[in-house]
Amino acid sequence: MAPVLYFEDEGQREEFVRYLRSEVTAGGQELAVRDMTEKELLREAVTRDQRTQIVETFIRSAFAKVLEIEKAGARDLSGASCRKTREALQTELTGTEFADALGLKPDSLFVDSMFTLADKDGNGYLSFQEFLDVIVIFMKGSPEEKSKLMFSMHDVDGDGFLSKEDFSRLLRSFIEISSSLLSKGQAEEAIQAMLQAAGFNDKEQITWEDFHFLLRDHEKELKFAQLNIKGMEKEGGNRLSRHQRVSFITPETNSSPLEGDTQFSSGLGKDGQELRRRQGKRSGLQSPKVYVKPKKDHSNRNAVQQKIQHFKRFIENYRRHIVCFTIVYGITAGVALERCYFYGLQADSSGVPETSAVGIVVSRGSAAAISFLYPYMLLTVCRNLITLGRETFLNRYIPFDAAIDFHRFMAMSAILLTVTHCLGHVVNIYVFSVSDLSILACLFPRVLANNGSEMPMRWSWWFFQTVPGMTGILLLFIFAFMYVFASHYFRRISFQGFWLTHYLYVVIYILTVIHGSYALLQQPSFYIYLIPPALLFLLDKLISLHRKKVEIPVVNATLLPSGTILYCTLYRSSLLYLDGPFGEGHQEWTDFEVSVLVGGGIGVTPFASILKDLVFKSSVKFKTQCRKVYFIWVTRTQRQFEWVSDIIREVEEQDSLDLVSVHIYITQLAEKFDLRTTMLYVCERHFQKVWNRSLFTGLRSVTHFGRPPFVSFFSSLQEVHPEVGKIGVFSCGPPGLTKNVEKGCQQMNKRDQAHFIHHYENF
Template sequence: MALAGSRFGSSKLPITRFAINLNFQILWHASNIFIFVWFFLKYHQGDEWFYLRQILGPYLALARAPAAVLNFNCCLVLLPVCRNLLVGLRYVFGCSRRIKALFDHNIKMHKKCAYMIVLMTFVHLLAHLFNVKLLTESHLSSDPLIQTLNKLDDPYLNPIRSSDVDLIVSVFVLFGGWTGVVITVALIIIITAATETIRRSFFEIFWYCHHLFVIFYAFLLIHGLKKQIRGQTNLDEHNPQNCSLVPLEWDNSVECPRPMFAGSDPGTWKWVIGPVALYFFERIIRLSRSFNPTQVVKVIFHPSRVIEIQMHRQRWCFGQNKNEVGEYIFLNCRELALFEWHPFTLTSAPEEDFLSVHIRSAGDWTNNLYDLFTKRLESGDITNAPRLAIDGPFGAASQDVFDYEVSICVGAGIGITPFGSLLKSVYYKKANGIPMKLEKIYLIWICPTYNSFEWFSDLVAKLTQKLESINELDVLDLRIYLSRGWDDKFARVKDESELDPVTGLRQKTNYGRPDWSKLFSEFSKTHNGRTNGVFVCGPKVISTQLRENCMQFTDGSTKFVFNKENF
């Protein structure tokens, strides 16, 4: 399973990084507010829209302002998922670690823009439903001005030419109405399939539904093609503030000739053409990689249907041929699905000459992949292994683990995966005498059940032996918590054994959930006066508890910097 980083700050975070993140968030929110207010005032006060406001009232501005914010965020939402573009910016321009952190939080920004798109679509939709209702009912108005405006034919102001239709029919009669319905339905499906439950349990549904963005953008581009929102074009000849008082004299007045109306040219394409082109280029890169699969050099079948796949390390674009700890890649197996790309965290260290992932059979695609490898490798000939294509690697927040003297890494369930790469890298740095700022790692592993993660205990066992062989075992403090599947009798057995009966490690398993206050109190006393990095990959409830403890135990010169991975 892949990870995409996000870091949540507080006023107690290091000032530079906090300032960069805060300023970026302020800029985005301020831009949305500015665009909304600008376009609201334009349609609410502009003389060009005076006559349309006589029919629609404030709902004209309430529809157009969200549309502008919608365009802005539809422009931005694609950029964070242009991952190769972000890799290029990171490595071509040599950004600092703090700036790179913004790129590594791409999914967080993608979600923020998506939430704003949903909100603005909802407001835009409601306002236009009122607009359609008002346009339809205006044919029954007794106001001379409204009657005159509705009778205008060439050019017209009211796109609904009759009152003999109901609201639903009116929506689908208008080109902007039925295309808006298609856009909204596509968005609802995309957002629903992107919920955490569906994304984790039914990734294929999430993957394919997310590609409805093609329909979303296609209909967004043509949504305003018929120019059905019309403004006045002859303001120099016809002053609406004065002439609206004498609508019955328009045809016979020199001072107040008939007002002329026209719709504005569609402007959405100006907002989205650049990001769409970049994303199209991104997909071309991914498609080209699907036809250039990497070589599988080793496959290890672990218990509980976990498969470890080691692949030849390739040189990617921008000269990037070395990954960092905690990064993730997308894998494609053309034999299973030509267009499906699935994200997985790298468990290999940057110092190793191969890339490796550990894949647990937890869905249709992963189960099929496991079965395919099992069938192909029955003879033991690695050349028979299925060919896999790689897109990536891409960054994650855990890359910053080496920026601290003390790092506290918390992994819950499958969230332990990114720390496998970290532990390996620490060993290689220690073994090769490479100086590093990191002096101590606390690895807190919370297992709901142990069976699915035997592979990680094997990895830890081998690494602890290697660290012990070079007298560097003190760098790692492993704490394991088994939250389910045990009883008091089983817990007593572990105290009587030299090795833990669950993991086979020297570090004994704790039964139950961690007492975070107790742990942070210990860390605060042991590492008083230091800035400690806290990295968590797991459910939201654990992240919330850790963030609260980071803030609570940050005091004076002792700081706990909270970093979160989303998976």
């Protein structure tokens, strides 16, 4: 990169040139100075952004040469337009640029070792050929060549031996990828575990043969391991697919992959893999193994039959939803059609339909539908009543867990009907604004009088000088305001704004009552629909207010290490009022013989109480209908919610009935998958073999790197539990996670085996 320096005056520039010339001369070099204009200088200079693009082209060119492919950014460099690119390729990479290409810090041990090995001439820069020599090994080298390269990176003396300190340094350079996931003590434990497992405790020096022996069980992983270099992922079809990447689960030879079942996995291999639970102290217990890549589906169903089976399962799973949906929208359509029929055929005596037939029919029909939907939306947010109803026989007929979904459906329908209602009145006001005053006085005697003038009332009078018009405009503005803040985007950036604007529902109901109370076209009826649900909603709110005044003593408090406390003062804080508890669909896990709990991020919170309940029931030998629980925790790092680790640890100690199988998926490492992650995985597996617990979490539960392949996992459950007719799946987390779980359930429900019933909640 050729920088451009700006000076305050010529004297300062001359002083800099003299100093630079003296330094260059002292180094045995000669400084050439050439005068040029500022425009010429800027044209000749290479800026940071330009240099970044050139480095990317440098890397793409290297991969294109190794893979023998042609790329737009790596074509023949003989053209005049590629002059700067050719110059950049000849100027060599600095250590910082090399580190940036790897996505690591310049002071990383891995970068330092790799750069030193690749810099054959020792000039402190990497030429294109030197960079190419290293890439060839990682792209096309055998497992032996790759392990020998890793060994040579730390064999400083070149004598073919590594001391224990050198070996520890080698492993620490790989463990850096964990982004401080491991403490120094944990790293040393992992290193000792590897040495102990291989029987190298007594050896003072380690040869390359010894090092390769450590990797004997992971040749397949090493075969596909590469450097994670910027630009590599852009190499089209020649880059490694996700099915060729390192498998972080132990392969199982007696299972075969299920075609089409890999679309939900990330960082997981295509071969048969085993989702095993760690038995720990209960190693003598025989527990069925659950494979994420099960046997092939031998069903002879064609595509049409699978669609029919999927439809049958959909009806079976959502029959309560369908019935309630039909009832709600059947009533909505009924009241709307009744008003349309009345004003279209039976209200001739009023004279209004003759004046504006279309506008009146549309506005009155939509008004009737709105009058039903607005009040009964309140029932979908009566959380106390919903929790109570879930525990009664009504739960067999009403899907209380889908209350929020029904709330959204009813709200969107009400908004569309509101727009339709407004359009109908736009037609009405246009007709009224061109009608004679004498006619309008006959139609609306309460607000207009015939004074002998034939001039009609202006359209602005109807909008801004009548109670229905003004309240209608206010309602439109409030609806638009609430709709914007209720959108997914605003809920994510400002949930508090969404929550506060939703309190405008009180204003909406007041304005709606006033809007129809003027009785321009018919007697008001909105309050008739409003009273029953409003009373139930008021009762629900009174229950919440009463509960907020119940003081609960704090029995125990623990400061967790996950950064949950950011700031604290010495002053005693005011009382904190919490509403609840409110039940939700996850509490039905006991109704299934096999239940799958999937928590992602903060979505793991609802399962904390379930796991605590499991601990208690296991401690008192309480028997439930549920025979097996699979808990899948998907987290960026295990330190994100360390309190969950404490609960899982307690479950492992108390689970004497072998009820729970826990699997933890750490996604942070999978995002940085490459050669270093492969070595970290090797450390993890060796540590588990020796210490019977995870290096990362300290738990006996199996730790995986990547995202869970739900389709394969669910398929394996059908194989392991063939006698079970229904399997409950309960997920909570970001929408992407719950959607993948739902897709996995739908995929499984196409089969003629146990079907999956999915309950979810998004955060």
